[in-house]
Amino acid sequence: MLFSLMSEPFTQEQLKALVGRAALAYVVPGQVLGVGTGSTVNHFIDALADIKDQIPGAVSSSVASTQRLQALGIRVFEANQVGTLSVYIDGADEIDGQGHMIKGGGAALTREKIVAAQSGRFVCIADASKKVQVLGNFPLPVEVIPMATQRLIRQFAALGGVAGVRLKDGQPLVTDNGQHILDVRGLRIADPLGFENEVSAWPGVITVGVFAHQKALVCLLGTEQGVQTLMFP
Numbered sequence: 001m002l003f004s005l006m007s008e009p010f011t012q013e014q015l016k017a018l019v020g021r022a023a024l025a026y027v028v029p030g031q032v033l034g035v036g037t038g039s040t041v042n043h044f045i046d047a048l049a050d051i052k053d054q055i056p057g058a059v060s061s062s063v064a065s066t067q068r069l070q071a072l073g074i075r076v077f078e079a080n081q082v083g084t085l086s087v088y089i090d091g092a093d094e095i096d097g098q099g100h101m102i103k104g105g106g107a108a109l110t111r112e113k114i115v116a117a118q119s120g121r122f123v124c125i126a127d128a129s130k131k132v133q134v135l136g137n138f139p140l141p142v143e144v145i146p147m148a149t150q151r152l153i154r155q156f157a158a159l160g161g162v163a164g165v166r167l168k169d170g171q172p173l174v175t176d177n178g179q180h181i182l183d184v185r186g187l188r189i190a191d192p193l194g195f196e197n198e199v200s201a202w203p204g205v206i207t208v209g210v211f212a213h214q215k216a217l218v219c220l221l222g223t224e225q226g227v228q229t230l231m232f233p
């Protein structure tokens with residue numbers, strides 16, 4: 001087998017590149033594709049350039065992905081210009097055994113959830129370190145309206161979480177939507193669907209980074225043995 005011949009273990013970046021290329025098998029020729037955000041997706045976008053003539057273009061979940069797609073000559077459509085997308089390909093910060101995910105490490109969670117909701121099938125691409133039993137070890141990203149920040153920090157504290165505003169260059173990071181991100185540590189999210197329902201209803205929350213309603217149906221997991229395909233019915 002190809003992989004067992006290699007003496008050195010794969011780096012995380014190599015595993016990301018492996019699943020990024022493997023995801024090409026899920027691109028439907030002739031159809032617009034949903035594209036996520038992050039370093040794993042960047043590998044996918046680079047691989048997509050090789051078959052760009054087979055698709056009309058993509059709907060992107062961030063300014064960063066839009067710029068990368070366009071730089072490689074891949075047309076980017078607005079979400080409102082197209083109907084339902086057959087496939088959405090994106091990474092994750094954590095994925096559990098049912099395909100529920102934590103996302104938003106790249107601060108793009110709101111647009112990611114929007115494009116995922118517009119898509120029939122979420123294909124997650126991730127290296128093996130992202131697979132968990134229970135979500136919550138990765139600090140949960142939540143996009144919020146800035147005036148609600150302190151109250152939301154208190155609401156998360158009541159759930160046992162410690163929330164902090166994500167900073168960039170010493171200032172609150174501003175998302176593509178002009179809002180802020182809270183990162184919440186110390187949560188154990190045993191009921192992702194119930195958690196997503198509850199937190200999504202808190203005033204001031206734009207998007208919680210638990211993807212249970214928009215869970216993955218397939219995950220291509222990069223492991224030392226190669227790409228493992230997980231299916232979540």
Ligand code: 5RP
Pocket residue numbers: 036037038039040041090091092093102103104105106107108109112
């Ligand atoms: C961005 C995301 C990413 O998919 C997630 O953070 C994983 O990123 P990476 O592929 O760089 O590990 O949700 O908002």
